[in-house]
Amino acid sequence: MTSNGSSLPTQLSPPSSRRSILRELFARPASALGTTIFLLFVLLAICGPLLAPYELNQQIYSDARQAPSATHWFGTDNLGRDVFSRVILGARDILTLSGLGTLLAVLSGVTFGLISGYYGGLLDELIMRFFDSLLAMPALLLALLLLGILGPAVSSVMIVIVVVYTPIVARVVRSVVLSVKTKAFVEAARIQGESLWRILFREILPSVLPALAVEASLRFSYAIFLVASLGFLGVGVQPPSPNWGLMVNEARQHVSQLPWALYFPAGAIAIVVIGVNLMADGLKRVWQGGTVGK
Amino acid sequence: MxxxxxxxxxxxxxxxxxxxxxxxxxxxxxxxxxxxxxxxxxxxxxxxxxxxxxxxxxxxxxxxxxxxxxxxxxxxxxxxxxxxxxxxxxxxxxxxxxxxxxxxxxxxxxxxxxxxxxxxxxxxxxxxxxxxxxxxxxxxxxxxxxxxxxxxxxxxxxxxxxxxxxxxxxxxxxxxxxxxxxxxxxxxxxxxxxxxxxxxxxxxxxxxxxxxxxxxxxxxxxxxxxxxxxVGQLMEVAAAAALFAPPYHPYTEALLSSIPLATPDAAQQQIRLQGDVPSQINKPSGCPFHPRCPRYLGEICARETPPWQTHANGKRIFCHIPLSELTRQQAQLIPLETPETGVNTL
Missing domain, CATH: 3.40.50.300 (P-loop containing nucleotide triphosphate hydrolases)
Structure with a gap:
């Protein structure tokens, strides 16, 4: 008998195929909206420089302090910078910073969660109690503390995201590992003399992925908010960077005369956070196996 | 091996x-x-x-x-x-x-x-x-x-x-x-x-x-x-053929009596054990089966660990009751059906 995959009528895709997840996300209105918003902002982040009508820090003194119009869709700020261009160009800044930060937090969270859950015992206690103590502090307070030590820089903001979110990701991963590690297929792998690396990443990790994807997208939305908040407080990314939080802070002083310079970046933060949140919620529903569209 | x-x-x-x-x-x-x-x-x-x-x-x-x-x-x-x-x-x-x-x-x-x-x-x-x-x-x-x-x-x-x-x-x-x-x-x-x-x-x-x-x-x-x-201890070890013929350990006897037979009118002694399986934290003294044993002899079962008795056909039984006595008591109550027929009829 020879192997011939194409003769098999039930050649189903693996349970976590990217295509079917997207399809299911678009099956519900809320998650479809969220996903669309997220993808639009990703597009903005990629093609921002092509779409923005003006340069990032281009100051047009003659047009300063203008209300939204045909030439300046979102108006101009105190220094004569085009708010529309800055909001568009800011998308790349905030999405890469929070995206990269979340990615690193997920990687370290997965590593700690897998090790902590699989080994258990004293090591698990040490790691988890340390993480508990980090979680006991409000995220923003912890972030301010860290930035006070590290100094305001892009890399510091990244480290803050990793430190603040690693414990949360690790907890989620650990809880799934605890339920999976006693399953027979993991014991079978141990009997077969599989390496620890293989057992953790090839046997256990796939079972963690659904919960992890939901948690990661949720963390991503909070990371966007955190980066914006730190920018607003002036301790994160420094001017003249087009960080939305920073822009809100700068516009705050002139809010009575130039409200548009505040509303548009603030609106961008709100929309992208809501969008990613809706998408995370949709992902959760996809994996919780609920019927779609009800 | x-x-x-x-x-x-x-x-x-x-x-x-x-x-x-x-x-x-x-x-x-x-x-x-x-x-x-x-x-x-x-x-x-x-x-x-x-x-x-x-x-x-x-x-x-x-x-x-x-x-x-x-x-x-x-x-x-x-x-x-x-x-x-x-x-x-x-x-x-x-x-x-x-x-x-x-x-x-x-x-x-x-x-x-x-x-x-x-x-x-x-x-x-x-x-x-x-x-x-x-x-x-x-x-x-x-x-x-x-x-x-x-x-x-x-x-x-x-x-x-x-x-x-x-x-x-x-x-x-x-x-x-x-x-x-x-x-x-x-x-x-x-x-x-x-x-x-x-x-x-x-x-x-x-x-x-x-x-x-x-x-x-x-x-x-x-x-x-x-x-x-x-409860974590051996009661009887026997060749498969020998296990289904007396003498049995009283526990094996109870297990055998619970096998459903393919012939409904075959005479089968029903032995229903009293009580629950004892806790493995606090195991009974002597023979661990004594509190539930239908052939309980007396105090010796509760006090002393039973000997391993070897029958002529090679089966070994962990019990105080002499094998000849077990054979005599169990001879008439046997489901003489071998279990092979039970599975093959599937």
């Missing part, structure tokens, strides 16, 4: 506050309590007992998933390290295991081919291409189409999953295969075909089979020798 000597597996329990105050240690759960067993090459050793009797723990101690507290396990004359991580790959290759629940035995995210390829790559040091060829042969050997290599476990039935699990266990030509309740999660029509597959593969591979089940009829069908376990 396989020798198990004085094997004990105790699990620690949490200390109560009162025990801490008195400085006492918490009594352990004695899941396996001093078991001696031997299995010859190519033989099938059946282990029977009700759930919670320690059969699975015995098997897990042999395979290395449960760490033994005391005793020695030898395979081909070599002592097995208690910890799985201390066992060399050559040793792992000789010892394989079929799990009880086929639903959990296969990783739901790996295809059948990916799962079956692993033992060839890790233990037999095959290349990827060699392993893939071997997987095809393996699937054919367990009567599954070779195209199943591309399937995920969720696309297989329970019986098919168990065939894959059996294929994985036979991949490395083990000397000893442990099948822990390998058919109890399957429905009856599938059970027979899996049992036949196990015994056919055993014939081809010349391996020893340790077959664990709560079902005496199933064990009787497959095993050459049968050991009866009760």
């Amino acid at each position: 396989l020798q198990v000597a004085d094997l004990s597996v105790y699990f620690a329990t949490r200390r109560s506050l009162a025990q801490m105050a008195r400085g006492q240690a918490a009594p352990p759960v004695k899941a396996v309590d001093g078991i001696n067993l031997e299995a010859a090459r190519q033989q099938t050793l059946g282990i029977v007992g009700e759930s919670g009797s320690g059969k699975t723990t015995l098997a897990r101690a042999i395979i290395g998933l449960a760490e033994r507290t005391a005793g020695d396990i030898r395979l081909l004359g070599l002592s097995l390290p208690p910890k799985l991580s201390r066992r060399h790959k050559d040793l792992l290759q000789q010892l394989q295991y079929v799990f009880q629940n086929p639903e959990e035995a296969l990783n739901p995210y790996l295809t059948v081919g990916e799962t079956l390829r692993r033992p060839f790559i890790t233990l037999a040091q095959h290349t990827r291409a060699e392993a893939d060829t071997a997987v095809q042969q393996l699937l054919t050997a367990v009567r599954l189409p070779a195209t199943y290599a591309q399937r995920l476990p969720s696309q297989l039935s329970g019986g098919e999953k168990q065939r894959v699990a059996i294929a994985r266990a036979f991949a490395t030509h083990p000397d000893l295969l442990i099948a822990d309740e390998a058919v109890s999660a399957l429905d009856v029509s599938v059970q027979a075909s899996i049992l036949n597959l196990l015994s056919e593969l055993q014939h081809e591979h010349h391996n020893t089979l340790l077959f664990i089940s709560h079902d005496l009829a199933v064990v009787g069908y497959l095993a050459d020798e049968i050991a009866v376990v009760y």
Whole structure:
């Protein structure tokens, strides 16, 4: 008998195929909206420089302090910078910073969660109690503390995201590992003399992925908010960077005369956070196996 | 081939506050309590007992998933390290295991081919291409189409999953295969075909089979020798044919009386045991079966550990009652039906 995959009528895709997840996300209105918003902002982040009508820090003194119009869709700020261009160009800044930060937090969270859950015992206690103590502090307070030590820089903001979110990701991963590690297929792998690396990443990790994807997208939305908040407080990314939080802070002083310079970046933060949140919620529903569209 | 000597597996329990105050240690759960067993090459050793009797723990101690507290396990004359991580790959290759629940035995995210390829790559040091060829042969050997290599476990039935699990266990030509309740999660029509597959593969591979089940009829069908376990201790060891003839250990007698017979009008003595299986933390003194024994002799059963009595046909019984007396009492109540007929009618 020879192997011939194409003769098999039930050649189903693996349970976590990217295509079917997207399809299911678009099956519900809320998650479809969220996903669309997220993808639009990703597009903005990629093609921002092509779409923005003006340069990032281009100051047009003659047009300063203008209300939204045909030439300046979102108006101009105190220094004569085009708010529309800055909001568009800011998308790349905030999405890469929070995206990269979340990615690193997920990687370290997965590593700690897998090790902590699989080994258990004293090591698990040490790691988890340390993480508990980090979680006991409000995220923003912890972030301010860290930035006070590290100094305001892009890399510091990244480290803050990793430190603040690693414990949360690790907890989620650990809880799934605890339920999976006693399953027979993991014991079978141990009997077969599989390496620890293989057992953790090839046997256990796939079972963690659904919960992890939901948690990661949720963390991503909070990371966007955190980066914006730190920018607003002036301790994160420094001017003249087009960080939305920073822009809100700068516009705050002139809010009575130039409200548009505040509303548009603030609106961008709100929309992208809501969008990613809706998408995370949709992902959760996809994996919780609920019927779609009800 | 396989020798198990004085094997004990105790699990620690949490200390109560009162025990801490008195400085006492918490009594352990004695899941396996001093078991001696031997299995010859190519033989099938059946282990029977009700759930919670320690059969699975015995098997897990042999395979290395449960760490033994005391005793020695030898395979081909070599002592097995208690910890799985201390066992060399050559040793792992000789010892394989079929799990009880086929639903959990296969990783739901790996295809059948990916799962079956692993033992060839890790233990037999095959290349990827060699392993893939071997997987095809393996699937054919367990009567599954070779195209199943591309399937995920969720696309297989329970019986098919168990065939894959059996294929994985036979991949490395083990000397000893442990099948822990390998058919109890399957429905009856599938059970027979899996049992036949196990015994056919055993014939081809010349391996020893340790077959664990709560079902005496199933064990009787497959095993050459049968050991009866009760709360972590052996009660009776006998050749399969001898087990079904008196004298029996009173516990075996009760188990035998619970086998459903294919002939409804056959006279069968119903023995209903009183009470529950005793706690393995606080086991009865003397003979562990004495509180429930229908042939309870008297104080000697509660006070003294019974002797191992050997019958002329080789069966060994752990009981105070003399064998001649047991034979006399049990002779007239026997379900003379052999259990083989019970399974073959499926």
